Every structure is written in structure tokens, then in C-alpha cells.
Amino acid sequence: MPWIVLALLLLGALAGVTHLEARRLEARFPPLGDFADVDGVSLHYSVAGPADAAMPPIVLLHGASTSLLDFHASLTPPLARRYRVIAVDRPGHGYSERPAASGGGWPDPAEQARLLHGLLEQLDVERPLLVGHSLAGAVVLAYLLAYPDESAGGVLLAGGSHPWQGGVSWYNDLAGVPLVGRLFAHTLPMTVGRLLLGDGLAEAFAPNQPPPDYLKRTGVPLTLRPATFLANAEDVRLLSPFLERQSTHYASIRRPLLLITGDADAVVPAWNHAERLVQQAPSAELVRLPEIGHGLHHVATERVAALIDDFARRVAD
Numbered sequence: 001m002p003w004i005v006l007a008l009l010l011l012g013a014l015a016g017v018t019h020l021e022a023r024r025l026e027a028r029f030p031p032l033g034d035f036a037d038v039d040g041v042s043l044h045y046s047v048a049g050p051a052d053a054a055m056p057p058i059v060l061l062h063g064a065s066t067s068l069l070d071f072h073a074s075l076t077p078p079l080a081r082r083y084r085v086i087a088v089d090r091p092g093h094g095y096s097e098r099p100a101a102s103g104g105g106w107p108d109p110a111e112q113a114r115l116l117h118g119l120l121e122q123l124d125v126e127r128p129l130l131v132g133h134s135l136a137g138a139v140v141l142a143y144l145l146a147y148p149d150e151s152a153g154g155v156l157l158a159g160g161s162h163p164w165q166g167g168v169s170w171y172n173d174l175a176g177v178p179l180v181g182r183l184f185a186h187t188l189p190m191t192v193g194r195l196l197l198g199d200g201l202a203e204a205f206a207p208n209q210p211p212p213d214y215l216k217r218t219g220v221p222l223t224l225r226p227a228t229f230l231a232n233a234e235d236v237r238l239l240s241p242f243l244e245r246q247s248t249h250y251a252s253i254r255r256p257l258l259l260i261t262g263d264a265d266a267v268v269p270a271w272n273h274a275e276r277l278v279q280q281a282p283s284a285e286l287v288r289l290p291e292i293g294h295g296l297h298h299v300a301t302e303r304v305a306a307l308i309d310d311f312a313r314r315v316a317d
Contacts, residue, residue, distance in 0.1 A: 014187035029219035038118040044095035046066040049080035057084040063134025073217035092231030102143030113143035113150040133157040141184040153256035175233035185226040250280040257284035262292030
């Protein structure tokens with residue numbers, strides 16, 4: 001049947017373009033940090049700021065659809081004036097490998113926190129202040145629960161903490177369909193999906209405007225590489241059920257928590273996350289930034305950095 005041959009040729013062409021564009025993106029946005037082997041998993045991280053800083057080191061964890069470059073374009077420069085700042089590519093993102101959890105399942109935020117703990121042990125980082133944006137808020141909370149005495153505290157920037165209703169975007173669901181999901185990831189996101197990045201970016205930053213050079217500075221198109229796309233979709237798709245279980249334990253968090261959220265954030269709305277978490281965690285405080293959406297650390301970089309600085313000083317005392 002000629003149409004089957006044409007379909008196969010088209011899919012082959014799209015897969016070829018995807019592979020070529022992925023290599024071009026990696027040449028444009030190469031690794032800028034170092035690598036560490038943690039239980040057989042290669043993790044990519046960067047270090048900035050004074051090594052002999054008296055204040056607790058700050059660990060930055062990016063959210064969905066990005067990498068540690070997100071912080072190099074926002075919080076790393078102002079925080080590194082005073083602190084040792086370690087930004088980490090979460091497993092499967094940027095240039096960190098994606099492990100399978102024990103039994104071959106999803107490396108959930110608890111597993112990602114375990115790998116992060118192993119990395120920080122290798123780097124001799126003691127009692128860090130953990131900062132997580134969006135999805136990485138779940139990783140920060142998992143770390144505080146698993147290692148209650150091994151951090152100075154946590155900062156959630158529009159952090160996800162609780163389950164939600166309504167599911168996720170269709171392409172994240174499609175990525176989870178056996179065989180079809182892998183075929184989709186290797187053909188369409190890097191080709192057709194790349195054309196829609198601007199619309200997705202505008203939605204994520206609303207009601208604010210994203211920085212004009214955001215895509216160039218953060219390397220977001222790296223997320224469209226097939227393996228990264230599948231890892232990102234898995235994180236997003238399975239997060240809500242995980243948070244349904246994890247959120248029942250927040251009352252046992254011992255360390256101080258600072259929750260910073262934009263009051264116009266429709267992606268991770270405060271009413272379902274920060275406002276619920278501040279009622280559960282004994283030492284949590286909430287700061288709302290007026291008229292700011294989900295990209296708060298880009299829209300109000302100096303303000304967010306100042307809040308983290310003030311919090312770091314207080315937890316150090």
C-alpha cells in the first residue's frame with residue numbers, strides 16, 4: 001500500500017531531522033559544569049561563588065521542561081556574589097542521566113532526592129539550603145522528609161506540593177503510551193513541537209512577558225530531545241499521584257521552609273500548593289509576589305534573590 005510506504009518515509013525523515021537537530025542543540029548548549037557518578041548515574045552540576053563562604057551553600061533545582069541553565073539565566077549570578085551555589089540537572093534533564101528506579105519504575109522525587117543527597121555527599125556539601133522551582137519543589141520536600149537533619153532548610157519557588165485535578169497536557173499522556181509514545185518523542189516534538197515553544201512560554205509566564213532572550217539563554221529546546229522529552233513527560237504525568245502520598249507527611253518536616261509564589265500563577269496556583277503547605281509544615285512561611293506568574297525568578301530576579309538571601313541568613317543564625 002503506497003500510503004504506508006509514504007507514512008514510513010515521513011516518519012523516518014522526521015526521526016532523522018530530530019536526531020540532527022538534537023546534535024545541533026547540544027553543540028549550541030554544551031555541558032557547562034562537571035559530572036559525578038552517583039550509584040552508577042551520571043549527574044551534571046555546576047558550582048559558582050566563593051568556596052569559603054561562611055553562609056550555607058545553596059542548591060538550585062530546576063522545574064519541568066528546562067535544566068540548570070534556567071538558573072544560570074536568573075538566580076545563580078546574584079546569589080553567587082555571597083554564596084557557594086550548586087545548580088543540578090535533575091535526572092534525565094539537561095546532561096544528567098535518567099536512571100530507572102528499583103524495579104524499573106519511575107525515578108520519582110524521592111529517588112531524585114536520594115541521588116541528590118549522594119551527589120552532595122561527594123561534593124562535601126553539608127547542610128545546604130535547597131531551592132526548587134515548580135516540579136522541583138516536590139524534590140526539595142522529599143529531601144527534607146528523607147534527611148531531616150541534613151539541610152539548613154528549603155525554599156520553594158512556585159513549588160508543587162499537592163495533587164491536583166484535571167490531569168496534564170495531552171502530549172505528556174501520549175508519551176506514556178507504550179511504543180506510540182516513543183515513536184512520537186522521536187519524530188514530532190523537535191520538529192513540529194519546536195514551533196510552538198513561544199506559545200507555551202507565553203502561557204507559563206502569564207500575565208508577565210518572558211525575557212526576550214529567554215530561549216537563547218536557557219536552552220529550553222534541549223527538552224525536546226527524545227529521551228529528555230520522555231523523562232519530562234513522565235515526571236509531569238506521574239507527579240500528582242506521588243504528591244497525594246507525600247503530602248500526608250508534611251507535618252513532620254523539621255526544617256524551616258520559605259514558600260515564594262506569584263499571586264497570578266495559574267500553572268502552580270498558590271491556593272492548591274503553597275497555601276495548603278503552609279498550613280501543614282510547622283516552620284513554613286509564605287511570601288506572595290503581586291501580579292507575577294510562574295516565572296517569578298526571571299520576572300523578579302533581584303527580589304527573589306533578596307528573599308532567599310534573607311532566609312539563608314536567618315536559618316544560618
